[in-house]
Amino acid sequence: xxxxxxxxxxxxxxxxxxxxxxxxxxxxxxxxxxxxxxxxxxxxxxxxxxxxxxxxxxxxxxxxxxxxxxxxxxxxxxxxxxxxxxxxxxxxxxxxxxxxxxxxxxxxxxxxxxxxxxxxxxxxxxxxxxxxxxxxxxxxxxxxxxxxxxxxxxxxxxxxxxxxxxxxxxxxxxxxxxxxxxxxxxxxxxxxxxxxxxx
Amino acid sequence: xxxxxxxxxxxxxxxxxxxxxxxxxxxxxxxxxxxxxxxxxxxxxxxxxxxxxxxxxxxxxxxxxxxxxxxxxxxxxxxxxxxxxxxxxxxxxxxxxxxxxxxxxxxxxxxxxxxxxxxxxxxxxxxxxxxxxxxxxxxxxxxxxxxxxxxxxxxxxxxxxxxxxxxxxxxxxxxxxxxxxxxxxxxxxxxxxxxxxxxxxxxxxxxxxxxxxxxxxxxxxxxxxxxxxxxxxxxxxxxxxxxxxxxxxxxxxxxxxxxxxxxxxxxxxxxxxxxxx
Numbered sequence: 001x002x003x004x005x006x007x008x009x010x011x012x013x014x015x016x017x018x019x020x021x022x023x024x025x026x027x028x029x030x031x032x033x034x035x036x037x038x039x040x041x042x043x044x045x046x047x048x049x050x051x052x053x054x055x056x057x058x059x060x061x062x063x064x065x066x067x068x069x070x071x072x073x074x075x076x077x078x079x080x081x082x083x084x085x086x087x088x089x090x091x092x093x094x095x096x097x098x099x100x101x102x103x104x105x106x107x108x109x110x111x112x113x114x115x116x117x118x119x120x121x122x123x124x125x126x127x128x129x130x131x132x133x134x135x136x137x138x139x140x141x142x143x144x145x146x147x148x149x150x151x152x153x154x155x156x157x158x159x160x161x162x163x164x165x166x167x168x169x170x171x172x173x174x175x176x177x178x179x180x181x182x183x184x185x186x187x188x189x190x191x192x193x194x195x196x197x198x199x
Numbered sequence: 200x201x202x203x204x205x206x207x208x209x210x211x212x213x214x215x216x217x218x219x220x221x222x223x224x225x226x227x228x229x230x231x232x233x234x235x236x237x238x239x240x241x242x243x244x245x246x247x248x249x250x251x252x253x254x255x256x257x258x259x260x261x262x263x264x265x266x267x268x269x270x271x272x273x274x275x276x277x278x279x280x281x282x283x284x285x286x287x288x289x290x291x292x293x294x295x296x297x298x299x300x301x302x303x304x305x306x307x308x309x310x311x312x313x314x315x316x317x318x319x320x321x322x323x324x325x326x327x328x329x330x331x332x333x334x335x336x337x338x339x340x341x342x343x344x345x346x347x348x349x350x351x352x353x354x355x356x357x358x359x360x361x362x363x364x365x366x367x368x369x370x371x372x373x374x375x376x377x378x379x380x381x382x383x384x385x386x387x388x389x390x391x392x393x394x395x396x397x398x399x400x401x402x403x404x405x406x407x408x409x410x411x412x413x414x415x416x417x418x419x420x421x422x423x424x425x426x427x428x429x430x431x432x433x434x435x436x437x438x439x440x441x442x443x444x445x446x447x448x449x450x451x452x453x454x455x456x457x458x459x460x461x462x463x464x465x466x467x468x469x470x471x472x473x474x475x476x
Contacts, residue, residue, distance in 0.1 A: 019282050019322065026277050034269040048270055052277055059281040130263070137260050156261035162222070177222040184257030185250060191260055192253075 008067040015063045026055060029073070032158065033080050039153045040084045042142040050087060054080045070167060077160070078168045081150060088146055140190040148183035155180045212240040217247045221254060283325040 013021035033054050038047035057079055065075050141149060154160045154168060155176075165180075166173045217240050223229050224237050241251045323329055344351075358364075 019318070022282060023274075023278060026274055026281075030274055030277065031266070031269055034273065035266050038267050039264075044267075044270070048273060048276075051269070051273060052280055055277040056280055134264055137264050140260075141264075152257075152261060156258060157264060157266075174219070178218065181218070181221050181250075181254050184255075184261070185253035186257070187260060188253040188257035192256070 004067065004071060007072040011062060011065055011067070011072065022059065025058075029076055030055070032073075033076065036077065036080050036153060036158060037084065039138070039141060039157055040146075040149060041087070042138070046087075050080075050083060053087075054083050057083060071164070074160075074164050074167055077154070077158070077164075081154075081168050084150070085146065136191060137187070140187050143190060144183055144186055148179050148186060151176055151179035152183035152187065156184070212236045214240075214244060214247055217241070217244070221251065225255060225258060283322045 010021050010024060014025060030051060034047055034051045037050040037054070038044060041047050041050060054076075058076060061079070065072065141152070144152065150169065151165060154165045155162075160168070162173045162176050165176045169176060171179075217237065220229055220233070220237050224234065229237060241248045
């Protein structure tokens with residue numbers, strides 16, 4: 001049986017009240033949803049709350065899923081994305097892409113992101129260095145505008161194809177490609193100053 | 200978006216075409232002559248070349264970003280907030296059919312079946328929103344009963360024997376009939392009093408003669424429209440004024456010796472029209 005059919009069957013069982021089927025869905029998709037939320041929201045606490053909200057919304061609207069209209073993972077990601085955008089609007093964190101020289105906080109004497117990253121001298125241990133690099137990329141990702149960030153997350157971190165991203169974001173494929181390119185370029189520019197030697 | 204037309208004709212590719220191909224080229228979808236033109240444009244264009252390098256670098260940075268582990272209790276929290284059942288209990292429940300098969304006595308089988316059947320209901324009941332709805336419903340019913348005068352203590356004395364129920368039914372029916380008769384009597388008395396009043400009071404003066412005329416004017420559409428009808432009278436007041444009040448309004452204070460008293464003034468009824476603009 002194909003994966004799509006298995007998922008559709010799982011959803012039907014879940015709608016019929018099978019608690020074990022619901023648990024299987026939660027087990028299968030919690031990691032993916034948590035990662036999207038974490039990369040988009042930036043903090044682990046927010047990501048945990050948002051993941052729970054996504055599953056609560058999914059649980060309530062599971063009966064509305066139509067397998068003929070698209071893959072279950074696209075449906076789940078659409079719910080996640082919509083909730084993230086709502087959360088973003090509610091918390092008024094809508095930030096445009098900032099330069100590395102721009103202070104992170106509103107205070108004028110706040111340290112720019114580049115200096116914050118640079119101050120942490122890279123230890124010799126490559127694993128720690130890799131972790132630090134990951135943190136730097138995560139911080140830079142959080143500085144991208146929401147439109148660029150969501151496109152980049154779905155493409156480069158979640159391996160969605162352009163058509164799926166276009167479905168989730170409700171924009172044409174050309175716009176998706178353009179956003180991904182701009183997001184990647186902006187991210188590279190943000191990180192270039194800090195890790196010039198690596199580039 | 201880069202916009203450099205100077206390079207457009209040198210390598211046969213425009214910047215917007217380069218932009219369109221950028222994602223596909225990085226994904227390895229573009230090949231052959233098109234790929235050669237793409238790279239040629241990247242080499243010659245001062246905007247697109249650096250853009251390609253940045254996009255490639257950004258993609259490489261993101262490639263190195265590993266997945267993060269969700270918190271340990273996330274699944275349990277999700278299950279508790281959706282179905283109200285934690286995963287531990289669910290696993291026990293999933294293993295239930297095996298136990299049923301091995302159970303020998305019919306009583307254990309029935310218990311297992313009942314447990315399976317009631318599990319979804321119990322899971323729903325345990326949810327906070329259900330408890331909240333139940334509480335609200337209970338509160339509403341309590342308020343409604345207290346408003347209607349129903350006391351829960353009285354319900355304890357209600358006998359459910361058939362004879363008692365029949366007795367209550369006849370009692371209630373008799374009470375309703377009595378109530379209806381009383382109301383009927385009241386209406387009859389009221390009607391009689393009204394009739395009496397009508398007979399005692401003298402005949403009212405004939406209605407104003409001009410009223411039918413007005414009506415006729417209203418219905419008369421063949422003539423010119425009446426002047427008064429064009430006005431927007433939304434309210435009409437009838438004020439009673441003293442005809443001679445003006446004459447005595449500036450009279451000195453205190454009782455007048457020679458002049459007429461205020462009680463002697465004739466009363467004239469004047470109708471005024473208030474116009475709202």
